[in-house]
Amino acid sequence: MSGRVIVITSGKGGVGKTTTNANIGTALAKAGKKVVMIDTDLGLRNLDLLLGLENRIVYTIVDVVEERCKLKQALVKDKKNPNLCLLAAAQTRDKSAVTEEQLKDICEKLKKDFDFILVDCPAGIEQGFQNAVAGASEAIVVTTPEMSAVRDADRIIGLLEAKEEIKSYKLLINRVRPNLIKSNDMMSVDDVVEILSADLIGIIPEDTGIITSTNKGEPIVNDEKSLAGKAYNNVARRIIGEDVPFLNLEEPQGVIAKIKKFFSGLKGKEK
Amino acid sequence: MILANLYNKVLGFFRQTEKEAEESSKDTARNRLRVVLMQDRTNLTPELMERMRRELVELLSKYVEMDKEALELNLEQDGDQVALMLSIPVIRAKDEEEIKAALEAEDEKEEESSEEENDEETKDNPEDDENLDSDEDSDKDEEGEDDSEEEIEKSDETKESGNN
Known part of the structure; x- marks a missing residue:
């Protein structure tokens, strides 16, 4: 087996890198793929929380690097899905505890046993970013429609383009708010794609369910009804190579929106 | 009829104001972002753009008479390509003698390297150096640094000649 190593990065903090990582990883595992997620945000680890695995971590990536345990011992299995594993970051150390070479080496080893290695990158463009990118050959750039x-x-795209190892990168636009876009108070997906001139892999709507799912330590892709969950599932299918159309977020949902639409239709006729 | 007209006008007025307000926020964001990304990608700060503009005015004035204040210099993006757009309002073309005179004057200037101009350059240098130093590394930047080095050399020369 030779797995694909995908780094999930954004530059800016708080746009949803870790949420994206947890959800894409879970969705890929649900689709029957063997997935391992590496949290490289040393000192500020959070991926364990989003997956509800914070109480199961015995060893971290630093323990692996400093040879206090075998790589396999440090992999934490997901509660529900045996296909899904986490290699946690150390909370007590800083970014210098792991080098680019060491991360490359870990990725190489994991490639043999997993279909997908998802690397959760810290915010910023310093050493933490350089480390996270070191072992990857693909990247997902997470952004929101904010300046x-x-x-x-x-x-980040500029930096990725300069890296020979990165063969392709895709754009994921998170926290899209169709209502704001409709009233021209937010840049649309098309605007962002045009400005960055990058290929799109996903459009995720803003969803309050993300907050409750984080509270519970349960990725939102497990919630069949959630629109964000559906969108993340679609991203995973696109990564596997399926041709999935983007969700139509513009369509009004709920009764009130339908009534509004009905009346706006009448107004149009009056003209 | 009159009532209907009035109704339409009022409605039209509200629609218009609504539209204007709507356009602003998102379009402002998009336009501001375009400008700032152009600067990020090229390492051309507003100060450097203004300097480029000034130098172009100086250069082109030798050949045409133009509205110096109205000369516009912008970076624009079309797909993957970044273009430097220059718009020059020409008042009139200069005749042969004027151009000749301007060029001759410049040749003389170069030989003498008049003190006034060099003083200006020494003033400009520290500012520009700061800008270049604060930028991240990139090819363009290196070019920029080369430029400033040349200027430093020039200004050093002037200092020397001043001392002499």
């Missing part, structure tokens, strides 16, 4: 996030994504 600061798009600007940082542009910077």
Whole structure:
């Protein structure tokens, strides 16, 4: 087996890297793929929380690097899905505890046993970013339709393009708010894609369910009804190679929106 | 009829104001972002753009008479390509003698390297150096640094000649 190593990065913090990682990883595992997620955010680990695995961590990536345990011993199995594993970051150390070479080496070893290695990258463009990218050959750049996030994504794309090892990168636009886009108060997906001129792999709507799912330590892809969950599932299918159309987020949902639509239709006729 | 007209006008007024307000926020964001990304990608700060503009005015004035204040210099993006757009309002073309005179004047200037101009350059240098130093590393930047080094050399020369 030779797995694909995908780094999930954004430049700016708080745009949803870790949430994206947890959900894509879970969705890929649900689709029958063997997945391992590596949290490289040393000192600020959170991926364990989103997966509800915080109480099961015995060894971290630093223990592996400093040879206090075998690589396999440090992999934490997911509660529900045996296909899914986590290699946690150390909470007490800083970014210098693991080098680019060591991360490359870990990725190489994991490639033999897993279909997908998802690397959760810390915010910023310093050493933490360089480490996370070191072992990857693909990247997903997470952004939101906000100026600061798009600007940082542009910077990250510039850095990724300069890396020979990165063969392809895709854009994931998170926290899309169709209502704001409709009222022209938010840049649309098309605007962001045009400005960054990058290929799109996913459009995730803003969803309050993300907050409750984080509270519970249960990725939202496990919630069949959630629109964000559906969108993340679609991203996973696109990664596998399926041709899945993007969700139509513009379509009004719920009774009130339908009534509004009905009346706006009448107004149109009056003209 | 009159009532209907009035109704339409009022409605039209509200729609218009609504539209104007709507356009602003998202389009403002998009346009601001375009400008700032262009600067990020090229390492051309507004100060450097203004300097480029000034130098272009100086250069082109030798050949045409133009509205110096109205000369526009912008970076624009079309797909993957970044283009430097220059818009020059020409007042009139200069005749042969004027151009000749301007070129001759410049040749003389170069030989003498008049003190006034060099003083200006020495003033400009520290500012520009700061800008270049604060930027991240990139090819363009290196070029920029080369430029400034040349200028430093020039200004060093002037200092020397001043001392002499």
